[in-house]
Amino acid sequence: MKGLRERLKSFLGLEESENPSKFDFLGRKKQSRRGFLKDATTTAGIGASIMGVGASTLIGEEEKEKLSLSWENYFKSNYKYMSKRDRKKAVKRLERLAKLKRDENVSISDKDAIPGVLFGYAFNISKCEGYMDCIKACLEENNLDRKSNMQYIKVFEVENGTLSVENGDNHFFHETPTDEHFYMGTQCMHCENPPCVPVCPTEATWKENDGIVVVDYDWCIGCRYCEAACPYEARRFNWAEPEVSSDQLTTNQHYLGNRRKAKGVMEKCTFCIQRSREGENPACVEACPTGARVFGNLLDPNSEIRKIIETKKVFRLKEELGTEPKFWYYMD
Amino acid sequence: MDNNFKIFTSFIKDLLNYSLKGDKIYHLWMGLLTFLMIGGAYLYTKQLQSGLAITGMNDHVSWGLYISNFTFLVGLAAAAVMLVIPAYIFSDVDLYKVVLIGEGVAVGALLMCLAFVTVDIGGPQRFWHLIPGIGRLNFPQSLLAWDIIVLNGYLLLNLLIPFYILFNKYRGEAPNKKIYVPLVFLSIFWAVALHMVTAFLYAGLSARPFWNNALLGPRFLASAFAGGPAFILVMLGFTKRFSNFKVDESILDKIAVIVTIAAQINLVMLGSEVFKEFYNATHHSISAVYLFFGIGEKSALVPWIWTAISLNIIATLTLTIHKLRNNDFFRYSACVLLFAAIWIEKGMGLVVPGFIPSPLGSVVEYHPTLVEIGITIGIWAFGLFVITLLVRLGFAIEQNIIKYKEKASS
Amino acid sequence: MKKIFPILLILTAACHPHHGSNSKSKYKELTNQVKNKVSVKEVFNKDNFVEWTETKAQPFLVEKVWNEAKENGCKSCHSGFALSKMKGKKHKRAHWNIVLKHADSKIMNCTTCHNDDEVWRFKVGKSKVHANKSAKTCMQCHFKQANDWELGSHGKRSVGWQTERAIKSCTSCHNPHRPVFGKRVPKLAPYRPENNEERL
Structure with a gap:
């Protein structure tokens, strides 16, 4: 009352x-x-x-x-x-x-972006062995639908001789690593110029001040235009009602992050917004046993991510599209 | 002189009365359509319950049968109003007669478009998020927002113009040309804008090289102006054959010429696209390879597209030859073939290959489920129902069968 | 600006200036504009880390890999005995479960890294270091990885991105006797978006 x-x-x-x-x-x-x-x-x-x-x-x-x-x-x-x-x-x-x-x-x-932060991510393709610890951790941290085995991260097994992930296979399921192959993972690249943001008819997706591209799950009408616009296959749609049992649920959630979603809405990797805005690393970074994943603040000149971009030979996927992804790949 | 409101209520009453009367074929046709509509509605409730998982769409091919039909029908709606142009150029035909038929088809097609979009989105109960003022419409950034505005504005235009003309005819007054002619011209430009905006929806996505080309907009227009008038021509043929309505032969001839020219331009554009994709095929052409030849064992669309192209060529050739075009049998069969061909190549031949292969190289095919097909048929039935109703009423009023009768005052 | 851009595009067909942007300089510029520096959190369990000051860059923390219990374990057999005296039929077979798979047997054996007398200390040149600084031992050969480790492109943080830099030591991740990670079965099956039946 x-x-x-x-x-x-x-x-x-x-x-x-x-x-x-x-x-x-x-x-x-x-x-x-x-x-x-x-x-x-x-x-x-x-x-x-x-x-x-x-x-x-x-x-x-x-x-x-x-x-x-x-x-x-x-x-x-x-x-x-x-x-x-x-x-x-x-x-x-x-x-x-x-x-x-x-x-x-x-x-x-409902924590807002920390001022002075722009998140960046680096992936070492010399170190990834295709173990997929990252995918498992992501699935559990972000309360992804278990029924359809939804995963934000895709790990590709690429044959030596090309750096192009399109020639890779992300449906492998055997002991890794195998000879003559290397492994690289993709997820939402959190572009600085995201092609998925201007196409949304209801402004249900936008880029936050710390560079994370987010979705308001309750505002999304499920037209899937953003899924058509994304060049990196980052977006996932809830075709059916997502199922996560209560005992497997991660209870530290963020409105724009890993809370439960309804069917008919879009979701994607949020750089574990519920963790990164509290100063922690995303689940995939924590889980990787070989240290292939690096996360940090691009605006901090002493951060590992800045040092990697400045010293290593880095590249990004589909740079010619002008999306300015904040996800770099590098080799030892 | 009775006031407008009284005339309007009498107008509605007369329309309803007339709609419920008709010969056996009419009732059978409407009955069949109603049955299909109810079936579609039932299947839609199933879809609402289980979500879009009940369709054949997935994260790789995220638009399927619904949006294919939507794209095609936007073209039909846009083209319907293009009939106005010959009426203006060959000014011996009464303008509003041709306009009426076009508007009726346009309204039906637009309602079908709106229905297809509604069944395709994952959260139709959140549609109010799109209304500017109450929700948030992402205009002018999102081309979907543009499409929503242009579609609904066009629907409004296509409801207002025939209503104005027919209501005046019903009252026994001549419609004022100064009012409806500017609106008709507005609707011509709006029709072109409508279809270009729909094409830009696809052409603007740099992630999809199959769509990301400059020719998509003009191609849409050409195929719309071939398929739309073809549909109307067949419809007019039916009307002439099976009803008492009088249809001028010269109208039919002129529409046939429009269809022919548009079909020829469409073929030229197809040739241009095929050359670009296959002369020096890059990895951007893999979608076209999938469509025309298949990738490995995945070749579900190959028979469809080759059928579409053959039908297209046969129909265009038939219509090009004067003698054949002026022969009723060849004319109408060519139109039916052309309509089917354009439905295939603009619907599933455009939307589905855009998603195959996916941006990171996966080749995942799309197979619509029975629920999806059922709902699609239901919506088509709904559209044909509306078109039949409106065109029939339009003819009846235009030929003075329905007239306002002033009640004698006691 | 972003809102009227599409209209401008249609009117002027302007070209989108996105080619050739230099990531490094862009973020440097942005950094200079940043007014608030993000606060650095303190490591809450500093006892688990040692300071690493032997670097040209800023000093950082390294995770401890050794403890008293382990050292006592070594001392219980190795105290007071020279290694040479521990071989022979009289003595029990020890460390039989440690198979050295680290470079060639001609290049490496136990005493390449382990100090001869105090086996719980590790060789760096002619001197010895505590296990918590054993990274120095690895660095003697693996200088490339060492550089990367100090930079941040090799290894892993033990803490979040906002905390002061505390990273894992070499043996936090690599088994020194068998450093290659080896083959494993992936943790879970891949996501197949085309499997429509499974999602209903």
Whole structure:
């Protein structure tokens, strides 16, 4: 009921103003488009709650809360344009819904990009042996669909004689490494000029300030235009409802990262945004037993990634497309 | 003089009455279409339940039957209005007669396009995210956003113009040329823009070399102006044969000429594309190799494309020869063949090979499932239903069968 | 700018200037514009690391690979006995499970790296180092890898990217008696997006 009172207050404009310019010269609360939507959903929420109270003999308290939270969740706006307060509300709502729906205790972060950080990644193709520890770690960290065996990372077995990953095979499953082959992995390259971002009709995907290209899973309508536009096969679509059992779920999550997704939305590697924004390495970097993966801040001149770009012979995939990927390959 | 609102309600009533009356063939046809629509709707509920996993699309070929049909139908919608041009150039034909037929087909085709997009997206319940103001439409960056605006604007135009003309005809007044002629010209340019924007959707993707060429837009226009009027010609032929509506022979002749010229241009463009892909084949041409010859054992589209090309050439040749073009049997069969050929080469012959091989070299084929095919047939049935309805009503009003009768005041 | 760019493109057919951009200089420029330096976190378990100051670059931390228990284990047999006196039928077979697969047997044997008297120390030239600095021993031959290791392109961080530099030692990843990683079966089956039946 407390929540209901708060909502009533905000709807009637009785809450304290944080920003004086929210009121016009007559002292009336200025109504922005977002404010209108907020009030409309609040009204709808109140209406739903009233209905819920009336129907309390038919559905329990938890069900009512679930319905009302799902209703609010449906009407929220694009995360990119949400205020800090709305983002906090959104993640709290999702945490509560996770508890109600599957009795999972998750913490969903809304942490913003750390200023002065631009993430970069380097991959040593002399060191990769095709063990795929990275893929397993990624799958577990990012709560990927187990049923379809969805994987963000692809490891290619390429025959010696070409550096072109198109000539490789990423469907191998035998002991590695084999003679006359080398191994290289691909995932989202987090391009500085991503071709997948301008094509989205609803602005559901964008590049954050620290260079990570993210997707707002609840805003995506599932048109798959970004999947057609990506030259690196980075994007994954949830063709069916993703299945991850609660005991295998990673509970430290980020709104733009590894939280549970619905069917019909796009997802992809986020450089483990829930980890990298806390100063940790992505799961793939941690897991690699040969040290083939390097991650760091491109704007720090002392970081390993900068040193590698400056000293080693690096290349990127499909540089001629002008996408400026932040994923370099190098050799010993 | 009764007021407009009364006339309008009477208009709707008369239209509904007329739609429900007809001969046996009409009822059988509409009944069949309704049955297919209901079947399609049922299959769509299955798709909503299990997600798009029930289709044959996957992460490599992420657009399939739905978007193929969407692409083709945008062309049909755009071309329908191109009938207006001969009516203007050979100005002995009454402008609005031809416009009506075109608008009816355009509305049907556009509704089909919208339906195909709706069944293709993973989250149709979030469609409101696209509405500018409430959601966020990524205009002008995203070409899909452009497409949505252009499509809906075109639908609006195609509903307004015939409504204006027919409503006035219904009332017994002549429609004011100063109002509808500028709108008709706007719709001609809008039709070209519509199809170019749809082509740019594909041509702008640097990740897909099969689509990323300058000729895609003009090719789309040429194939649309061949396939669309061909469809209308066949439709008019049916109308002439099976109904009491009067259709001027000169209209049919002129449409046939448009189809012929457009089909010839389409073949020239095809030749140009084939030369570019195969003279010095680079790894960008692998998609064309897959389409025409297959890669290894993967050659599912090869019989389709060769059928399409042969039908295309046969139809174009037939139509080029004056004697054959003016013969009813050859004319209509050539149009049917041409329509089928363009449906294949613009639908699955364009959308699916663009995804094969994938950007990192995987060759994964696409096989539509029965659910997908069922929903596609359902949507086509819906479109034909709308077209039949609108064209029939348009003819009836235009030939004064449906007229407003003022009730005598007591 | 990005929003009106598509319109400009259509009007002027301008060319997209993306060729030939130099990664290094671009990030240098960006670095100079950065106002806030990202804070460096401290390693929380500093006891697990030793400082490595023998480098031209900034000193860093190296993961410890040795502990008292291991050393006592060695000392329990090797204290006070010269290695030469430990061979022969009288003595039990020891270290039979260590097969040296490191270069050729003509090039390397146990005492190439292990000090003759204090076998728990390692040779660097004519002197010896503690096991936690055994990287110096490896470096004598593997100077190329050593350079890469100090640079950051060989080896791995023990900590996150934001923490001060604390990296793994050679033997954190490589078994010194059998340094090549060898063949393994991949951890899981590849993702097959075309397997539609499995996803329903």
